[in-house]
Amino acid sequence: MTRLYNFSAGPSSIPGPVLSRARDELLDWHGCGLSVLEMSHRGKEFHSIAEKIESDLRALLGVPDTHRILFLQGGATTQFSLIPMNLSGKGRTASYVDTGYWSRKAIQEGRKLCDVQIAASSENLNDYSLPSSENWVINVSADYLHYTANETIEGMEFSGVPDSNGVPLVCDMSSNILSGPIDVERYALIYAGAQKNLGAAGITLVLIREDMLGRVSGELPSVFSYLEYAENRSLVNTPPTFIWYLMGLVIEWIDEQGGLDAVAATNTAKATKLYQAIDRSEFYSNKVKVDARSRMNIPFVLADADLSDYFILEAEKNGLVNLRGHRSVGGMRASLYNAMPESGVDCLVSFMNEFERRNG
Incomplete structure (x- = not known):
């Protein structure tokens, strides 16, 4: 499975x-x-x-x-x-x-x-x-x-x-x-x-x-x-x-996993990967001030909001689900709780890069 x-x-x-x-x-x-x-x-x-x-x-x-x-x-x-x-x-x-x-x-x-x-x-x-x-x-x-x-x-x-x-x-x-x-x-x-x-x-x-x-x-x-x-x-x-x-x-x-110190290090590494992918792109953006950014929940929007539904659809085809942002704010949101492995973040970043290449 x-x-x-x-x-x-x-x-x-x-x-x-x-x-x-x-x-x-x-x-x-x-x-x-x-x-x-x-x-x-x-x-x-x-x-x-x-x-x-x-x-x-x-x-x-x-x-x-x-x-x-x-x-x-x-x-x-x-x-x-x-x-x-x-x-x-x-x-x-x-x-x-x-x-x-x-x-x-x-x-x-x-x-x-x-x-x-x-x-x-x-x-x-x-x-x-x-x-x-x-x-x-x-x-x-x-x-x-x-x-x-x-x-x-x-x-x-x-x-x-x-x-x-x-x-x-x-x-x-x-x-x-x-x-x-x-x-x-x-x-x-x-x-x-x-x-x-x-x-x-x-x-x-x-x-x-x-x-x-x-x-x-x-x-x-x-x-x-x-x-x-x-x-x-x-x-x-x-x-x-x-x-x-x-x-x-x-x-x-x-x-x-090594306790809370080890889990904290992994969570920081996961969040850093995704924020770096967003920050170096002109296609994706995150509005949160850097010192207030969450490690757990990372919202982002596309430069062309009309592509949001297509992004969600293509992400699901690639095994990346539940990325739609909260109904009150729209956009996307990736939640990176403890159970999300680094491989999941790697796959998301890879998909985002490819989606930008094809649609940016």
Whole structure:
């Protein structure tokens, strides 16, 4: 079977070895006579799977003992609401940084549940760039400061951890989690949907500092409460057990690649190849300021926009799929998450060069 190179922004590619192992273990997990799909989420078999995943993730990311690891449902979009519900509330203030489509979604939901103060925004900047954290106006009495580490649609990514001026820092890392080392200790809360770098859609990772759990109101419904999930090993209800298990296989695969430092080097190399191909061409262009460019999501446009549909069609004929840009911005977008091999980027660059030669 020939596998396509999937440049989708999400759900994205899953590493081949992970898919193969999931296939091999599908009918009988480790000789227990059951598929993970059939296991009780409270049985000893799944308990051992969940414990290993948490242990492996804590080791891979260097999660300190000050932080709890939660496995939730509803995607990152649900966290847009759960964060203010758990950490803030009516009559209280939370600060947000507005850098694009997904941060604005978080702001929109936050405004329903607390008073939102915009600490900084890239909306009025003349170029595709990120507001320097030195110029952020942070309400020091805010319950938290929220930002989006990587904007998948605009193709912009923060390269470091911003200074929150002592305000608890909350970050949406849905599209760049595990793409390199993270200083978890500097965050009050990190959240990420699984369908980009953690496996398949259906589970959301939350890393939350212990002291933040003390803010959670006992009046929240159990399925909305971080405290309830922390006290019940994320088993407040029946979780998506197979997706949880698949995340564990992805974590093991990353470790086998050499860990987060090795993965970061590969991701930088992949992104550099594609940006160089775009920058040396007069046929393709990327509008993002160099120091704000994402390693994960690279949007680009053609000099002749009328050729866009033809580009997509020809790319698909060459085994390069899901390159169409988001409907809100158009153009093309290549997502280079961990599972995208360098060979996929090489094939894309080769195709782009040939397409330009024939149509430029």
